[in-house]
Amino acid sequence: MATSVTPWWKALKIRQEILSASGQIDDVQMSLFAAVHGTGTARPPYADARYYGEITHPTARLVDLLTEIAIRIGAGSDYLKARSVTRLDQGMGGGKSHSCIGAYHLAADPDALLSTELGRQVAARAKSRGATLPTDLSNPQVVVLACDNMTPGAPVKEYDGPAVSLYERFLWRLFSRDYALYERYQPFWSDKHKIADALRAVNRPVLIIVDEVLDYIGNGLDGANRPDLSAQDMGFLRALLDVVNDVPHVAMLVVMIASDADKTALSTAAQHRRDDLNSLLERNGTPATVTEVGDFADILRRRLFDAEPAAEVVAATAALYEPVLTDRAWTKQVWDAIGADWRGRWGQEVAACYPFHPMLMDLAKEEWSKVTGFQRVRSTIRIFAATVYAQQERGKADEWVPALIGPGDLPLSDSAVREAILGSGLVEDERTIANYRSLAEIEIVNHDQTSGAARRQDLGREPLMWSHGNPRAAERAATYIFLASVVGTLRPTRGRGASAPEVKAATSIPDVAYTVTDADTVVAELVDPDRGLTALEILPGQGNNKPAHYYLSTRLTHRMLVSSIRRTITDTERDAVLAEFAKQYASTGPFREPKFVSADLSRTPTEVLVGAGLDTAHTTRLVVLDPAQFSLRNGAEAATLEALNAATGLGQGPSQLPVQWASSAVYAVVNTQRRAQARNLASEYLARSKALAAPEVQADDELKATGTRELASARDQLEKAIKRAYQHIAFVAQPDPDGERYLDQHTFDDDTLTALNGTMVWKALADRDKVFDKGQFGAKALLHNLRNQDYGKTLSDLRAAFYSAPRLPLLYGGDQDLQQAVFDAVTAGELAIVDGAGTAVAVTAPGQINLASAGLRIARPTSPDCATCGQPAHQGACAINMTAAGTGTTTAGESDGQAASPGNPGGSTTTAAGGAASMGASAGAVATPGGRGAAAAASAAEKSVAFSFTSNMMSGGHAADGFAALFRALYVALDERKISYMQGTINIVVDAAIAEDDLAPLLSDLGLTATVRDM
Incomplete structure (x- = not known):
C-alpha cells in the first residue's frame, strides 16, 4: 500500500466503548428500559441524550419520526400538523428500540437532544413544515411502558407502585406517582372520557411510548392466567388508541412487529389479542420505519468512529484504486462480469462507505439484509465493529491491512468476527453454525493464523512482485466463498455460492502489480481438488456468461438444507406460488367462464380490478382474485372492498363506473389471516422444491427419497391451506326488487368448502337466492x-x-x-x-x-x-x-x-x-x-x-x-x-363543439346512431 496515503486505521478513531470491549460491542442492542431506569453501572452511555445524539446518524426516516412527535407535543396550535399515533413494525434489528430511546430523549431532555445534529435536523424539518418548536417542547410528560420488561399481574413496586394492570401502571407513570390522582382515575380502565381527562389532568404535553407490546399481550397475558386482567388490559389499549387522537398535544409511539415479520409462536388466545391490537393500530396509527438499506454506511461510521474522516484522505484512498478499476483485463474479466455498478461512481461510493469497500457494503445491503433472520442494523454493526478492531490491531502490529476493508477482509481468525457472522442470523441452524465454525478454522484460517488450507497457501507461496502488497490473497478469496456460502444455499440475487469473477474481485488490491492472471492463479490453487479447499463444491461454468460457482458444503441434513433455502425465498416468489395453486385448483362448476385477476403491486387494487376486462356479456363468471393483492377481514380489507365496489359499478364519486354485467360475476377472495398461514406453507413448499433440485440431494438416494416424500406432503398441506384460505365470495345483490343493489358477501365457515370450487359457490349462492340451482328454474x-x-x-x-x-x-x-x-x-x-x-x-x-x-x-x-x-x-x-x-x-x-x-x-x-x-x-x-x-x-x-x-x-x-x-x-x-x-326522433341544430364533444360520446354509449351534417 502506498505510504503517501494515511491508512484508515490511523485516519479514524474507533469509539472507546468498542476498544474497551475488544471489538465486541455490547450495547448495539439498545434497551429502552435501561435508558429510562438504568442506574450506576447498569445505566448505559446512550441513556445520556447528548451521547445518544452523537452516536446516532440522523437518517431521513428517524428525523421524520421525531419531527412528527415534536410537532404533536410541543408545537402549540400547530400540533394538528402531525399524526398522533405511530407504529414501528419492522423486524428485528431494524432500529425500533433506538428510535424509542430517541423519542424518549426528545421529550424527557429536549434541550440536550435538540442541541445535537439529530435534534437540529428535527427542528429544521419542523420549521420547513411551518411549525416552530420551543427548546423545552413545553415541558412534556413521558410515559414509558417497556412491555418487554413487564410481567402481567406481577408489578415491580420500584416502578409500578400500587399498580397491577397495564392501565394502572400507565396512570402511575402519567401522574409521576401522585397517589391522589392515580386513585381518582383508577376504576376507569376502559372509559375513553376518563382516560382523556387523565391525559389533560397533567396540564402538560404527553408522550406515550409502548415498547414491544406483544411481549405483554401475547403469551405474557397467557402466563398470568387471569381472564379479568386480559380483558382490562385489552380494553385499556383499545380505549387509549382511540383517545390519543382526540386530546391535543398527546403523541403515542407503539412498537409491535408486523405479523408477517414476527415468527413468535402464540397461543390461540394470544393470536386473537394480537389480531385485535393489529386492527386497532391499522385503524388509528401510521406505520413507520426508521432505517433503510441505503443508511447502512452512514449508521456504521457514526456508530463505530467518533469523527468523520478527512476528505483529502478519502479522496487519496479512492485514487489508489483507479488504475486497477480502469485496467482493461480486470474490467473485461472481473468488473463487468460481477456487475460492479459502484465502479462508475467510485469517488462518491468510497466517500459514503469509507473505510469499507463498496463491494462489501453492497454485499451487506443487497444480500445479507434480504435474508430472513438477519438483523439488519444490529448484526451489521457487530460484524463490522469486530472487523475494524481486529484490522486496526493488525495495523498497530505492523501487519498488512487493506486500504479499504473488502468482502474478503473479515478476519475469520478473530473469534469475535467469526461469531458475529455466525450469530447474525445469516445461519439459523445450530448444527450448521457449528459446521461452518469448523470449516472456517480448517479450510480458511485458524485462530493463531498459522493454519487453515487457504492460510497455508499464502504462507507457503514463493515471493512474487505482489506478495508484500497482497499477502493474504488466498485467505481473502476463501473468506468471500465462506460469506457467499453462509448467506444460504441459494443467494437471493446471484445464484448459488460465489462466482469465479467475484472471488477474484475479493482478492484485488490497489496495485497494478497484482494482475488478473495472478488472481486466476490464486483462485485455481484454492479450488484445486487435490491442494485446495477439501469441503469446496464446484458448479461448473458454461461459457463466458455463466462462470463457475464455488461454495463450502457442510453436508447438511435435508431439514437443515430446507431451512437454509427457506430464508432466501422472496415474498414475490412465495406469492407467485399461491397464485399458481389458486389458478390450478379453481373449478367453474355451473359458471360458464373462469377468470383469474393477477396482482400488480405497482397499481392500486381498484386500478387492477377495473382494468382486468371482467364485464363479459351473457356469461356467468367465477372471478378468482390474486391473494397477493386482494383479501378480506382482519382490518386489511378496505382496499379490496373499494376495488370490488368499483368493478361492480357500485363505487362512489370518481370510482362510479358504468358496468353492465356485474350481476353475473362472483368473486372468490382469500381471507387475510388464512392467507398468512398459506404464505408460510408456500415458503415451505418452495424451499422443499428447491432443496430437492439441489445437486447434493440429487446425488444422495436417501436425501432424494426424503426430499420427494416431504415435497409431496408440503404440496398437500399447501393445497388444503389455499382452499381453506379462499373463504369469501362477493357478489352484487338486490333482494328487494325495488331496493338498492349492494355488494353482498358469503363466508364459508366449513373448512371443507372453498370459494375456489364453482359448484360449492353455486350451492351457497342458491341458499342466498342469488342463483337457481339445477332443476329449480321453470x-x-x-x-x-x-x-x-x-x-x-x-x-x-x-x-x-x-x-x-x-x-x-x-x-x-x-x-x-x-x-x-x-x-x-x-x-x-x-x-x-x-x-x-x-x-x-x-x-x-x-x-x-x-x-x-x-x-x-x-x-x-x-x-x-x-x-x-x-x-x-x-x-x-x-x-x-x-x-x-x-x-x-x-x-x-x-x-x-x-x-x-x-x-x-x-x-x-x-x-x-x-x-x-x-x-x-x-x-x-x-x-x-x-x-x-x-x-x-x-x-x-x-x-x-x-x-x-x-x-x-x-x-x-x-x-x-x-x-x-x-x-x-x-x-x-x-x-x-x-x-x-x-x-x-329528435332533430336539433346545435353548436359544433357540443355535437362532437358532448353529444356524440353519449349517443355512442347508448348504442344510438346519429346523423350529423354541417349546416
Whole structure:
C-alpha cells in the first residue's frame, strides 16, 4: 500500500466503548428500559441524550419520526400538523428500540437532544413544515411502558407502585406517582372520557411510548392466567388508541412487529389479542420505519468512529484504486462480469462507505439484509465493529491491512468476527453454525493464523512482485466463498455460492502489480481438488456468461438444507406460488367462464380490478382474485372492498363506473389471516422444491427419497391451506326488487368448502337466492320473477336481464334454462311471444326460441274477451298494444352498473321511429295511439304522452327556458325510474363543439346512431 496515503486505521478513531470491549460491542442492542431506569453501572452511555445524539446518524426516516412527535407535543396550535399515533413494525434489528430511546430523549431532555445534529435536523424539518418548536417542547410528560420488561399481574413496586394492570401502571407513570390522582382515575380502565381527562389532568404535553407490546399481550397475558386482567388490559389499549387522537398535544409511539415479520409462536388466545391490537393500530396509527438499506454506511461510521474522516484522505484512498478499476483485463474479466455498478461512481461510493469497500457494503445491503433472520442494523454493526478492531490491531502490529476493508477482509481468525457472522442470523441452524465454525478454522484460517488450507497457501507461496502488497490473497478469496456460502444455499440475487469473477474481485488490491492472471492463479490453487479447499463444491461454468460457482458444503441434513433455502425465498416468489395453486385448483362448476385477476403491486387494487376486462356479456363468471393483492377481514380489507365496489359499478364519486354485467360475476377472495398461514406453507413448499433440485440431494438416494416424500406432503398441506384460505365470495345483490343493489358477501365457515370450487359457490349462492340451482328454474319461476314492465321486452332484453339485473337470480343452465322456461310457459298458455305487429308467434321447441332476437317480445296471453280491442279471444297481445314493427322497448333501471348508466340504459335497444317523442305505459296498462283507450286506460297506473315540436331557439329566451324545464322534468322522471318506455326522433341544430364533444360520446354509449351534417 502506498505510504503517501494515511491508512484508515490511523485516519479514524474507533469509539472507546468498542476498544474497551475488544471489538465486541455490547450495547448495539439498545434497551429502552435501561435508558429510562438504568442506574450506576447498569445505566448505559446512550441513556445520556447528548451521547445518544452523537452516536446516532440522523437518517431521513428517524428525523421524520421525531419531527412528527415534536410537532404533536410541543408545537402549540400547530400540533394538528402531525399524526398522533405511530407504529414501528419492522423486524428485528431494524432500529425500533433506538428510535424509542430517541423519542424518549426528545421529550424527557429536549434541550440536550435538540442541541445535537439529530435534534437540529428535527427542528429544521419542523420549521420547513411551518411549525416552530420551543427548546423545552413545553415541558412534556413521558410515559414509558417497556412491555418487554413487564410481567402481567406481577408489578415491580420500584416502578409500578400500587399498580397491577397495564392501565394502572400507565396512570402511575402519567401522574409521576401522585397517589391522589392515580386513585381518582383508577376504576376507569376502559372509559375513553376518563382516560382523556387523565391525559389533560397533567396540564402538560404527553408522550406515550409502548415498547414491544406483544411481549405483554401475547403469551405474557397467557402466563398470568387471569381472564379479568386480559380483558382490562385489552380494553385499556383499545380505549387509549382511540383517545390519543382526540386530546391535543398527546403523541403515542407503539412498537409491535408486523405479523408477517414476527415468527413468535402464540397461543390461540394470544393470536386473537394480537389480531385485535393489529386492527386497532391499522385503524388509528401510521406505520413507520426508521432505517433503510441505503443508511447502512452512514449508521456504521457514526456508530463505530467518533469523527468523520478527512476528505483529502478519502479522496487519496479512492485514487489508489483507479488504475486497477480502469485496467482493461480486470474490467473485461472481473468488473463487468460481477456487475460492479459502484465502479462508475467510485469517488462518491468510497466517500459514503469509507473505510469499507463498496463491494462489501453492497454485499451487506443487497444480500445479507434480504435474508430472513438477519438483523439488519444490529448484526451489521457487530460484524463490522469486530472487523475494524481486529484490522486496526493488525495495523498497530505492523501487519498488512487493506486500504479499504473488502468482502474478503473479515478476519475469520478473530473469534469475535467469526461469531458475529455466525450469530447474525445469516445461519439459523445450530448444527450448521457449528459446521461452518469448523470449516472456517480448517479450510480458511485458524485462530493463531498459522493454519487453515487457504492460510497455508499464502504462507507457503514463493515471493512474487505482489506478495508484500497482497499477502493474504488466498485467505481473502476463501473468506468471500465462506460469506457467499453462509448467506444460504441459494443467494437471493446471484445464484448459488460465489462466482469465479467475484472471488477474484475479493482478492484485488490497489496495485497494478497484482494482475488478473495472478488472481486466476490464486483462485485455481484454492479450488484445486487435490491442494485446495477439501469441503469446496464446484458448479461448473458454461461459457463466458455463466462462470463457475464455488461454495463450502457442510453436508447438511435435508431439514437443515430446507431451512437454509427457506430464508432466501422472496415474498414475490412465495406469492407467485399461491397464485399458481389458486389458478390450478379453481373449478367453474355451473359458471360458464373462469377468470383469474393477477396482482400488480405497482397499481392500486381498484386500478387492477377495473382494468382486468371482467364485464363479459351473457356469461356467468367465477372471478378468482390474486391473494397477493386482494383479501378480506382482519382490518386489511378496505382496499379490496373499494376495488370490488368499483368493478361492480357500485363505487362512489370518481370510482362510479358504468358496468353492465356485474350481476353475473362472483368473486372468490382469500381471507387475510388464512392467507398468512398459506404464505408460510408456500415458503415451505418452495424451499422443499428447491432443496430437492439441489445437486447434493440429487446425488444422495436417501436425501432424494426424503426430499420427494416431504415435497409431496408440503404440496398437500399447501393445497388444503389455499382452499381453506379462499373463504369469501362477493357478489352484487338486490333482494328487494325495488331496493338498492349492494355488494353482498358469503363466508364459508366449513373448512371443507372453498370459494375456489364453482359448484360449492353455486350451492351457497342458491341458499342466498342469488342463483337457481339445477332443476329449480321453470315456467313458474320465470313468471314469478317477471314484473309488469318486463312484459313487452324483447327476447334479447329478457336474456340480458338475467345476466345484468341483480334482482333476477342467475340460471344454472344459462340460456338453455331460459329457453326451456319460456317454451314451457308459452306451451301452458301463461306467456306469449309476439312479433313487432303484436301477432303471436308459434313455438314448437325450446331451441326455436331465439334469445338474441330484438324483434320478438314476450307478452301476457289475452283473456277470452280482450279488454283493449273488444275483439274475440285471440292468442298473444292485441296489435293495438304494440308500437311499429321492429321497434324495441326500453325499461329503465335494468342495467347492471350505476342506475340508468350511460353505457346501457335499461340493457335494451331503442330505435328511432316517426317524428315525435313519446313515453308510454308498460304491459298491463298499455297506451293506445293518440292517447285513446277504453276503460282499461282510465284506471291505468301509467299514461302515454306523445308530442311533436319544432321551435326556433334563436328567437328568444322563453322557448329555450321552456324546453329546458321540459327536459329537466324528463330527466327527473328517468332518474326516479318513472318512465318505462321511450320512442322518438329528435332533430336539433346545435353548436359544433357540443355535437362532437358532448353529444356524440353519449349517443355512442347508448348504442344510438346519429346523423350529423354541417349546416
